[in-house]
Amino acid sequence: MKITMRFWTALVLSLPMLAEMVLHPFTGWMLPGGEWTILILTTLVMLISAGPFISSAWASFKKHHANMDTLVALGTLTAYIYSIYAMFKHLPVFFESAAFVITFVLLGQVLEAKMRSNASDAIGKLANLQAKDALVKRAGKFVSVPIAEVVAGDLIQVKPGQKVPVDGVVVSGISSVDESMVTGESMPAGKKPGDQVVGATINQNGTFEFKAQKVGRDTMLAQIVAIVKKAQNSHAPIQNLTDRVADIFVPTVLIIAIATFLVWFLLLGKSAGTALVFAVSVLVIACPCALGLATPTALMVGTGLGAKKGILIKNGEVLEAANNLNTIVFDKTGTITAGHPQVTDVVGDKHVLAVAASLEKLSEHPLASAVLQAAKKSQVHLRAVSNFRAIEGQGVTGTIDGKEAFAGSPASRAAGTISDELTKQIATFEQEAKTVVVVGLAGKIIGLVAIQDVPKKNSSKAIAQLKAAGLKTVMLTGDNAQVAHAIAQQVGIDEVIAGVLPTGKAAAIQKLQQTDKVAFVGDGINDAPALTQADVGIAMGSGTDVAIDAGGIVLVKNDLMDVVRALRLSRKTFNRIKLNLFWAFIYNVLGIPIAAGLFAGIGLVLSPELAGLAMAFSSLSVVISSVLLGKAKI
């Protein structure tokens, strides 16, 4: 029988007894049939509602195990059997205690099961985000096919308001896509040919076509679901204690209950009935389920909440480690900075950028794209270039409007004459760790373009908040010290470790770990060894390139503020676990002595019914406390 049915049965059968209990002191009303009616009602409760507790307790007893069913079964059976004996001996009976305890325990379990399914809902919601079908080009026409039939390489059309079915790259059309369900980013992302789209995101205005790249279990959503699932079932080291407690807990309680009976009956000379009430109360109140639920429910809610915001915490161990950090190390390029150089300053008139861009358009230099982008942004006209030539290690030259033009290193002699003012300017830029491109025309330098990999817009805000949270911030980079220090100063980083080869990053982390607990934040692609070495590896992704394997925490969005949020979430979840454990422990530590009658001298006693109610609500309160974590702001 289902647990809800067992509960309702117990409740309905207990109600007449409850009515008598409430009404009798005022009106003297009693159930027709007296004790016999109560015996029958309670027997039905024991058979129908308590039966499964008893059979489960017996089955585990045979395996040398004991669980909460053992306590409930023994407690209620003791009350029931003693009452039958007492009835024939014309002693006071307490059948209703057994019936009420069963009702309350079942009530607790019904509510708890409901809350638990609420808590684990996040994952179900995530998995349901996926589109059910897709408009796929088959035989020259777009037809709707079930998502399971989409294969990599398919051309898929997405209309406004539709969900993007799988991961891929846009081939035609322009639109904006709401990606909040996967990345947690509330701003819609613009999409044009060449951009990545992610399955389960919602297309907003335009129609576009894209080529499917990842389908089924390979899509980002599927991988996120897999990570969250794993995280929700993981262990936190703090749990090890409760694991051990749970093993010895129930048998210990049984022993305490017997001792309680012996003390009351033999030492204090009370009646067998009174002594039994105390023993039964001890059995009933001491359910260790609150302890068992404290960690898993909080983990479930915490990791689910993170997933909604694009923060994937891989397991409970990481969560616990994230709470003991005192140093956070950042990779520079792509993590603190945008990872691609941008033009920061242009000295001279608008010819400067036009000449530079016209030449660089033909070049393959990595800085060329920065110049072109700047030219496009300020809408300068590109000129025709003839006799284009790249001078190895110096720059590029060509003829524009019949004049010799040059763009390249300030050290190059091909640049031409330079004014004192520009020479001074070059020195300033170089001090700021900017790369300078000089632009020459007809043998004379007409201006400068300064280029730098600039910090992302949230970098300094995030670093300031991490410092405020008491963390030491360190930048780790392969760049030279001057460039590194310039960026560090801009974003407010405490310490710089520069000139580290990619292979040396893990060693640098290891060195820091001699004194500190270290987190490493990197983009995950070439930082895997450092991410693994650190106490907490935080891998940042961008779009579909989430480095899922590297790092204990994976950030879907490439935004440093998510590092702050991830640490905040870890802290909140871990604190909730500690709070849950505290209440679960305190409850048993205080509950058992009260139930045993230790405070009977001051009038503080627990009847078995109240003990049953308290027991039901101890685990329920732990689950509710975890569910409330889901409402936390991060």
Add this chain to the structure above:
Amino acid sequence: MTKIIIFLIGIVLIGFIAWWFFGQHQVQAEQAVVNDDQQNVDIEVKGGYSPERVVLKKGVPATLKFKRTDASTCLDHVIFSDLGIDQKLPQGQVKEVKIDTTKPGVYDWACSMNMFHGQVIVK
């Protein structure tokens, strides 16, 4: 006189509980039988797990078939935290849990309240 008898009964009961639950008792273990490159183990879920320890052969695809006959809500899920598996066990139905046997090791499983435990050993 009755008081002495009751006292003795109480002491014996306490002793019995301590011996029964805390003493060293043999755990029921089972070595999976390999058939057609596939190994299956039936596990009964009733007041715990029988068998409680399953030994699997490395590299052979393995399935544990859990059947819950116990009404206890404690046992309504089986969780392999190292493997990221959380399998609901509806009463009376057989639920299959596939175990990755590519790596040797010891993987624990537990009920959703972490009160009952079992173990898979891959070697």
